[in-house]
Amino acid sequence: MSSDAREWVWEHSASRGNxxxxxxxxxxxxxxxxxxxxxxxxxxxxxxxxxxxxVREAIDRLLKAGELEQLDDFTGPQRSTVYRLPLAAKAVAQAVREQREDSDGASPDEPEAPLTLRISALRRYGIRPREVPESAAKDRKPAGPETGTSRRKPAPRRTGNRHGAVPETGTQNRSEPDLNRRYSSSGAVTSASEWRVGPDTHTWARQQGHLDRLGEEGLAAADAKWRVHRSDWKPRSAGAWAADWRSWVAREHAPGRPNLYALPGNGTAQPGGMTRAEAHTAALLAALDEPTGTE
Incomplete structure (x- = not known):
């Protein structure tokens, strides 16, 4: 019978997408x-x-549309939720009546029987009435006949994600790239040409002495050179570009003084990846630039 239900969904359901x-x-x-x-x-x-x-949002839409009912009084295998497709059940029942009319000659004006659940048949598929604690059972009304009706109001959900193997949120298809992440605030990605030097990065360049070492024009030239070399790189997050830019600027040569990271007249050197020989040379040149008082 699942084929009849699927056929009804394909042919008559108004649901879309997920x-x-x-x-x-x-x-x-x-x-x-x-x-x-x-x-x-x-x-x-x-x-x-x-x-x-x-999935939760999709089920809520189906419940509101009346194409799905959640049977809160029943539980399925492994305490799963039980659902019914009421419109599909009505279409299947109508098809059965029409077949009976054609074979037995029953009157087409025969009143439509109400859709009830045969609990004994559901038990064969592992669907059983939900067990009620003894204290709560005393307050309930006596059990009725072996038929039941469904309720469309869903049971209150528990908070938190109880499905460890499935992500709480995410894209529908794992193999499909998350196209929205480029425009989201948490995982925004951009190209090197679109990335801009922010106040934090500029402050870093000044505090580390790279701005004094290169100057504004030299820093702008280093930035332009970096963007040319990174133009064919794949989009990355702003934090990744900032880290790569800082590493590039730290290695960039000062104008007219290649491979030197020490500042003339400054007693502290900024190694930034220099070899030992380069560090010694930088310190020597920095000392030569300092005034000795004998000039």
Whole structure:
């Protein structure tokens, strides 16, 4: 009977996108003409390659549209949630009546029987009435006949992500790149040409002495050279570009004084990746530039 339920979803369901995938996944587990199925959020997320939050939103849309009902009084295998496709069940029941009319000659004006659940049939598929604690059972009304009705109002959900193997949020398909991350605030990526030197990076260049060593024009030239060499790199986050830019500037040669990182007249040197010989040479030149008082 799952084929009839799936066919109804393909032909008559108004759901779209993720909701349609979730609907098809639930219909795939329909066992008989009652169109009752069971599924957990994690299993639906795995089958549809969507996140748990995406599956929740899809189920909410299907419940509001009336194409799906959540049977809170029942539980499926491994305490999974039980659902019913009421419109599909009604279409299947209508098809059965039409076949009966053609074979038995029943009156077409026969009133439509209400859709009820046969609990004994559901038990064969691992779907059982939800157990109620003894203290709560005393306050409940006596059990009725072996038929039940569904409730469309979903049960309150617990907070937190109880599905460790499935991401709480994310893209629908793991193999599909997250196209929105470029425009998100948390994982924004950009190209080297679009990245701009921020106040923090400029302050770093001044505090480390690179601004005094290179000068504004030299720093601008180093920046331009860096952008040319990084033009064919893939987009990266702003933090990654900033770290790469700082490493480039720290290695950039001062105008007219290649491979020197010490500042003339400054007693402290900025090694920044120099070899030992370069560091000694830089210190010597810095000492020669200092006034001795004998001039």
């Amino acid at each position: 909701a349609r995938l979730v609907m098809l996944s639930i219909a795939d587990r329909v066992a008989d003409e009652q169109c009752v199925s069971w599924a957990s959020l994690s299993s639906l997320a795995t089958r549809t390659r969507a996140s748990v939050s995406t």
